[in-house]
Amino acid sequence: MAATTIPRNAFYAQSGGVTAVINASACGLIEAARAASPRIGKVFAGRNGIIGALTEDLIDTSCESAADIASLRHTPGGAFGSCRYKLKGIDQQRAQYERLIEVFRAHDIGYFFYNGGGDSMDTAHKVSQIAEHLGYPLVCVGVPKTVDNDLPLTDCCPGFGSVAKYVATSMREAGFDVASMSRTSTKVFVLEVMGRHAGWITAACGLAGETAAEPPHIVLLPEIPFDEARFLARVQECVERYDYCTIAVSEGLLDASGRLLADMGTKDAFGHAQLGGVGQQIAQLVKDKLGYKYHWALADYLQRAARHIASRTDVEQAYALGRAAVELALSGRNAVMPVIERLSDSPYRWQLGVAELKNVANVERTVPRDFISEDGFSITEKCRAYLAPLIDGEDFPPFRNGLPDYVRLQNVPVPRRLPEFTI
Template sequence: MPKKNAFYAQSGGVTAVINASACGVIEAAREHDDRIDRVYAGLNGIVGALREELIDVSQESVDSIAALRHTPSGAFGSCRYKLKSLEQNRAEYERLIEVFKAHDIGYFFYNGGGDSADTCLKVSQLSEKMGYPIRAIHIPKTVDNDLPITDNCPGFGSVAKYVAVSTKEAALDVASMCDTSTKVFILEVMGRHAGWIAAAGALAQETEGDAPHVILFPEVAFDKEKFLARVQKTVEEKGYCVIVASEGAQYEDGTFLADAGSVDAFGHKQLGGVAPTLANMVKSELGLKYHWALADYLQRAARHIASATDVEQAYAVGRAAVEMAAAGKNAIMPTIERAPGPDYDWSVGEAPLNEIANVEKMMPKEFISEDGFGITAAGRDYLLPLIQGEDYPPYHNGVPQYAKLKKVLVEKKLKEGFDV
């Protein structure tokens, strides 16, 4: 393939380390200047491509790109915009190919979860049919840790570390006040269908009986009576009870405890807050004083407490995506492969997108304790290596210093716009 430009975009909910993947892509692309000319980034993800709003990454300094490695959120802007199927809206995909062709883009790097893997695959397939083949590589990213095949997903390790640390610190607070104050503390974490993040709360435990005392997973049907009995027993025995609850906790019939009655741009149900729902149960049924907290954006933006393992893996899959594309590979995703054995070792592998797109990886049953309120030794063995190591950003005047990009847009070449 002759020398072409590359396009990179960030998709969906951002993470503490997605920009480390961006750093890996851009630095590797600059090293492959025999294959890749310029790197463009979508302003606000794939929406930037549809609107022909392309950031000229060559306008960013070497230092600014390097600083992406320790910068949270999506430096180029992300979006929650799901492209429909080819049958429903072929025009969207054709528009992408037209924009890529107008700007001589031959490489497409899409950094996101299952939905973006699907988009990446479709762009690869349609571009061939339209006579302008694009090498499309999906770069894994999701705090939910629910992409298949890959051992884990960049973004998850740092959220897991944040949740484990927050659970431990909050538990110490509650324990110190439980004699005359709060008896129950509930931390609500992300995880719509998969309970990986909630499971990470268990890493706060150092000895048997430590908090959290109850974990609620989407994979385990919520039993109100069983839950309240466990809370009551824990308070009686320890004086307090700490709960980590996944936002996707649901009843046996699949109804979410916190169904808000609406859906987001991806067609997912909007969840209205499982923590206050549980708190109301505790208050009305048990009469116990409570506090609850919603980790929300804090858990995925906390770069100051990121896992060093997570940062390294995020950067590695970004670099690998470029290496794979330069080697002529297409419609694949770099994966993280865990070596067998007691010592944690990993490497970068690859998987075809038709086995990745729109497939969710749930918590295995063998990772969840028999009573459904905790994790097993196997679950702990899986999770613990992913939160190892610290990778602090530089600080100035007591706060972290993060990258600030110019985000200079290239001149549009297509006369007609595109409504998004």
């Protein structure tokens, strides 16, 4: 007679800035976990990321219908709430790590899935270490996500393809607007996009134009130190040649000394400098030095929430990585993260692989120099070949009364079993 499988529950949480497709990963993961019954019992989601685990604020996803879980695939944002909360070293915050294991033990959690970027993969790696140290049987798997596209060992990161599609589309459309009005009105348009240290999103704006005459005429990447004189000369050249100039700039633009132009002097919860307003700074510089009338725009949350124009490639990869995380956990792979491996550019073909969390955590991938033109103001054909497949295809959400029809889950809480814990 076969031995009876005793199911253990799973914990899933979302961390860091959310995306248009992070919920697609949640959908793939939850659906795969449900299909894996009886090896996996329930999937408990942490309300607001790892904070939900520390405070024992868990959500019972088994209360959600199959239809609502399926609807996560086309819903932006973080369905269970996210957070910017970084666990420090185990020696510094041992009580918090022990609390996590205490909560997992109380709810018989044997699988830990953390959906996020570099800091989140660091957290997942540390949780696997403390579980091993304390002798608690826990399989930890990271699920990649970041619009910044800066995780190593994966061809691309879920969330990036959709942001890239949005900003390239926005730049192309804004370019038509500015060109229409440039003779009597605006001469310069600046679009500020996300990207603290890595300029992948800014580079994606370069997809909008297929010739030097088409927007964007200039991209300003954090990988290339900002040279005011060279920049102003290029702006003037574009206006004289095309009658207008469009510029894409990363929020993380640096000057020659390595200083962030938009450093506000404060830090976020991950310890990163808070940024804002570099687009306005660049636009005002053009006005002050060259006298051109300008407009500037800050894509901000719009770029990462734009599920209505998500990349089909991005959606498919996000969903596949969620499912792959469960498959890795069930096969006993611990402290790993599923990744995308590119097989070819055209046609674009990819497959799933796996990376060790210890090789992913706290490693940041920036735009390679050969993806950037010699003068630093545009992208190369090699970069275009890399980026183009990631924005390919449409995956429109259902619409109702003219607007996207997104799902809001019940998020039923799991009864607490432990004393209150303050973080």
